[in-house]
Structures are given as structure tokens and as C-alpha cells.
Amino acid sequence: MRIIQDRRAFLAGLSAAGGAALFNIRPSSAAEPPPETTTVRLGKWGAYCWASVFLAGELMRADGITDVRYVTGDTSVDNSQWLARGDTDFDMNMPSMHITSIEAGVPIKVLTGVHFGCFELIANDSVQAVADMRGKRVGVWVLDSHPHKLTSLMANYVGLDPVHDIQWVETENPMQDFIDGQVDAFLAATPEPQIFRGQKDFPGHTVVNIAVDRPWSQYFCCMVAGSTDYVTKYPAATKRVLRAILKAADFCASNPELAAQELVDRGFLPNYDYALATLKETPHDRWRDYDAEDTVRFYALRMQETGMIKSSPQQILSNGTDWRFLNELKRELKR
Structure with missing residues (x-):
């Protein structure tokens, strides 16, 4: 209450x-x-x-x-x-x-x-780990925004080239585009993770939660x-x-x-x-x-x-x- x-x-x-x-x-x-x-x-x-x-x-x-x-x-x-x-x-x-x-x-x-702990990398079933983002569509508000930068750093940390290995999709609403199947992953900022966790039919899962997953959680x-x-x-x-x-x-x-x-x-x-x-x-x-x-x-x-x-x-x-x-x-x- x-x-x-x-x-x-x-x-x-x-x-x-x-x-x-x-x-x-x-x-x-x-x-x-x-x-x-x-x-x-x-x-x-x-x-x-x-x-x-x-x-x-x-x-x-x-x-x-x-x-x-x-x-x-x-x-x-x-x-x-x-x-x-x-x-x-x-x-x-x-x-x-x-x-x-x-x-x-x-x-x-x-x-x-x-x-710490504001962001979660959310993806569909084709992305089970950050390394799986190679060739995938990742939605961001705009290039060089903080979601783009942080996701790029995550990709680079596991050996991907964020410039050439990822298809960046600029969109006003990355979460909605993800729900609609227009992108394969996006970086969710609070309260977006709280929103999707309340939806039984949400078509995604958390790949990285920076509140708990190293090194970001440190x-x-x-x-x-x-x-x-x-x-x-x-x-x-x-x-x-x-x-x-x-x-x-x-x-x-x-x-x-x-x-x-x-x-x-x-x-x-x-x-x-x-x-x-x-x-x-x-x-x-x-x-x-x-x-x-x-x-x-x-x-x-x-x-x-x-x-x-x-x-x-x-x-x-x-x-x-x-x-x-x-x-x-x-x-x-x-x-």
C-alpha cells in the first residue's frame, strides 16, 4: 500500500x-x-x-x-x-x-x-551473451549517446569491434522497436527493466545487468x-x-x-x-x-x-x- x-x-x-x-x-x-x-x-x-x-x-x-x-x-x-x-x-x-x-x-x-546499477542489456533469444551481438541490430536513441557508448564498451570488452560488428539502429523508442522485432537488443535504463519484468509476454531477457555483472557492477x-x-x-x-x-x-x-x-x-x-x-x-x-x-x-x-x-x-x-x-x-x- x-x-x-x-x-x-x-x-x-x-x-x-x-x-x-x-x-x-x-x-x-x-x-x-x-x-x-x-x-x-x-x-x-x-x-x-x-x-x-x-x-x-x-x-x-x-x-x-x-x-x-x-x-x-x-x-x-x-x-x-x-x-x-x-x-x-x-x-x-x-x-x-x-x-x-x-x-x-x-x-x-x-x-x-x-x-550503480541503472542499465540492463536486453536481447532476444538470438543473443545469449554479449559476444552474440556480432551482426545483430542494436537499438539506440542516437549514436554517441550514453546507451550507445556503454553498449559499445561492453562489446569491445569481449573482443567485438563495435563499429563494424554491430548494426546500430537509431530510434526514438528502442524498447518499442525491440518489442516489434525491429532490433535484436537494446540497453534498457531504469525504469524500462522494471516495466518489461512486469509483462509476461515481453520477448526478451537480460544479457548484462550492471548492478550484478562484472566488471560493470564494480x-x-x-x-x-x-x-x-x-x-x-x-x-x-x-x-x-x-x-x-x-x-x-x-x-x-x-x-x-x-x-x-x-x-x-x-x-x-x-x-x-x-x-x-x-x-x-x-x-x-x-x-x-x-x-x-x-x-x-x-x-x-x-x-x-x-x-x-x-x-x-x-x-x-x-x-x-x-x-x-x-x-x-x-x-x-x-x-
Whole structure:
């Protein structure tokens, strides 16, 4: 049964997750300087895996970032472009998309990982393993999108040439084209796996689930990056933004039912059941345990191997990451 929670219950839920103190509008620590700015712009679109970003707004406001703006940019491009174009100050995205921006010279800094497990490679009976995709039709929204990049990396990892061995099919709705038999496989993002698992006649099965299948399950799929300008000018504000997102991630893990309800009630997501399933299937409480730097290194190496980037993993790390805030927050937000 869905439990409708009012604002008081929501704050109580956050208290259970260890975040109630943030609702006193004051710096989280007397030793911390006040934020240099009270404004931050975050992306808003129908991404169920963005739960911690959506729920972090209240925590940011209570921690001195009083003007939290959720911005919807140009939906015809990947949301990494919103950050690149200056429409947002922070972006949550796949490591591959952040690395693509760094390679292109976009001034961003990857700051933390949040969770893993957003994607599943779904295929028909002709594809029982990734290596079976040779010669098969794989549906993607558009080439160079994060589904295309991640599927290409999976293919290259088992020895396929993703450029020549796979027939890429650009389509507005890869899942529907898969159901209609127009493609043999597609990369499903939450809540698509939850949708197909609820359909008895769905004509596919999971080939790779990055929540459980190595090596992908050993690395973050969603990481937060900020514009270099914001991070450099406003370090105290940046720390508060990240603190709020990570505390919201803890809340999503500790009370997924309440978190899912708030996501719907606040208008961020339309479907409670899909939100709840996403929170239960994408571990949000492992950000302390997983290695953000190693995640960027792993993806950069895979991308270099496929020819997606020319920079070495170390160059990507040196040019586009900053782990100072994460290291501080790991010490501060101990379990």
C-alpha cells in the first residue's frame, strides 16, 4: 500500500536517515565558512536514477543554498550538454559522458559517484551473451549517446569491434522497436527493466545487468560533475551541494518507500511503483565503498581502447576530477 506522507513525515524520514540537522538553516559545522553563493542550478528531466539529486534540494536550502533551481535544458541533446552550455552548474551522468566532455575540453570536474546499477542489456533469444551481438541490430536513441557508448564498451570488452560488428539502429523508442522485432537488443535504463519484468509476454531477457555483472557492477554508473567555474569560485557551496546529494542518497537507501512517494508528490517523477523499484534495484548506500577515481580510470581506459578518446586515463583524471570534497564528506558522513 502506498503511504501518503506530508511534509512533517518527510522531515522525520530524513531524520531517520541521519539528515534532520540539515533542516536548521545554518552552516552544518561552525568550522565551515558560509556558502559563497546561495544559488545552484540542477537538471530536471524524467530520470528515475536522479532521485538523490531531486530530493537534495530541501537539504541544500536548509544548509544555506536557499535558491535551488531545477532546470530543464534542451532535451534533444544529452544532459551533459546542459552543463557544457552553462545551463546547469552540476550534472549527474554516466562516467563515459563526463569523460567525453573532459576529452572535448569542457571545463568540468567529476566530484563523486552516487550509485550503480541503472542499465540492463536486453536481447532476444538470438543473443545469449554479449559476444552474440556480432551482426545483430542494436537499438539506440542516437549514436554517441550514453546507451550507445556503454553498449559499445561492453562489446569491445569481449573482443567485438563495435563499429563494424554491430548494426546500430537509431530510434526514438528502442524498447518499442525491440518489442516489434525491429532490433535484436537494446540497453534498457531504469525504469524500462522494471516495466518489461512486469509483462509476461515481453520477448526478451537480460544479457548484462550492471548492478550484478562484472566488471560493470564494480563501478559507479552515475557520477556528479560540476562546472569548473562554480567549483573553483564556490568551494563551500559545492561541498554543501554534494553533501545534500549524498545524504539524499542515504535516505533513498534507508527509506525507499518514502523517498519514492516524495519524488512523485514533488512532481519530479510520474510513477511511484517505478520509482520504488528503481531505488530498490540501484544501490544508493554504496557511495562510501566504491572508488570514484577507479571508476573514471576504468571507463577512460575502456574508451581509449575503443578509440572514443585519445587521452590517457591519467590525463582524464588530472584534467577533469577533484576528489577533495568527496574525501571530506566520507570522513564527515560516516555510517
